[in-house]
Amino acid sequence: DADVTQTPRNRITKTGKRIMLECSQTKGHDRMYWYRQDPGLGLRLIYYSFDVKDINKGEISDGYSVSRQAQAKFSLSLESAIPNQTALYFCATREGGTGGAEGYTFGSGTRLTVV
Amino acid sequence: EDQVTQSPEALRLQEGESSSLNCSYTVSGLRGLFWYRQDPGKGPEFLFTLYSAGEEKEKERLKATLTKKESFLHITAPKPEDSATYLCAVAPAAGNKLTFGGGTRVLVKP
Numbered sequence: 001d002a003d004v005t006q007t008p009r010n011r012i013t014k015t016g017k018r019i020m021l022e023c024s025q026t027k028g029h030d031r032m033y034w035y036r037q038d039p040g041l042g043l044r045l046i047y048y049s050f051d052v053k054d055i056n057k058g059e060i061s062d063g064y065s066v067s068r069q070a071q072a073k074f075s076l077s078l079e080s081a082i083p084n085q086t087a088l089y090f091c092a093t094r095e096g097g098t099g100g101a102e103g104y105t106f107g108s109g110t111r112l113t114v115v
Numbered sequence: 116e117d118q119v120t121q122s123p124e125a126l127r128l129q130e131g132e133s134s135s136l137n138c139s140y141t142v143s144g145l146r147g148l149f150w151y152r153q154d155p156g157k158g159p160e161f162l163f164t165l166y167s168a169g170e171e172k173e174k175e176r177l178k179a180t181l182t183k184k185e186s187f188l189h190i191t192a193p194k195p196e197d198s199a200t201y202l203c204a205v206a207p208a209a210g211n212k213l214t215f216g217g218g219t220r221v222l223v224k225p
Contacts, residue, residue, distance in 0.1 A: 004158075033213075040124070040217050040218075041217060042119070042202065042204075042215035042216050042217045042218060043159075043202070043204075043213075043215040044215075045212055045213065058212065059212070090158050090159070092158075103147075103149045103151070103161040103164055104149075104159075104161070104213065105161070106151075106158030106159045106160075107158050108156075108157055108158050109156070109157065109158050111156075
């Protein structure tokens with residue numbers, strides 16, 4: 001099994017629909033992140049969480065919300081999807097504190113299309 | 116604001132033709148600079164972390180170097196399996212945000 005699992009892998013949804021992307025990890029890491037990737041723009045941070053009770057906005061949080069259900073689970077919701085939210089979404093984890101020398105561990109991504 | 120710029124955007128190489136990718140950055144105190152490899156339809160895969168100017172890391176045909184303003188990823192005698200997008204990212208000394216560059220798409224032709 002992958003260290004970081006994202007579901008679904010692909011999703012097509014209509015404008016205005018609510019959609020949830022899920023992420024689970026077996027790394028035992030405290031820190032979890034949601035990123036969005038658009039062609040030529042690199043990855044941009046949407047939300048991040050250091051533990052179940054600690055949720056923080058990233059640089060592009062508008063139109064998104066998150067829930068940290070457990071240390072291992074972090075879900076991203078689009079309350080009312082719009083076409084410019086069409087992108088590749090990645091969940092990532094990192095060891096907290098002074099660790100994390102290996103960097104972040106990413107899931108395989110969810111390709112979301114909003115029509 | 117932290118910034119990362121990667122060049123070139125795309126690179127076409129013949130098998131065996133060595134080359135370098137550039138990552139220029141500005142950050143308010145560098146905690147670490149990361150290189151990732153990303154294959155189509157997959158998430159970024161960690162390659163290296165560099166912490167201070169002068170540091171070098173190697174893995175097979177890849178070698179990453181770091182100065183105070185930029186990092187280079189050298190690909191020596193590349194093979195077709197080295198074809199991928201290579202991403203650079205920086206983490207500031209304070210704060211928790213990882214800033215990514217736009218990536219360099221590398222295609223190695225046999």
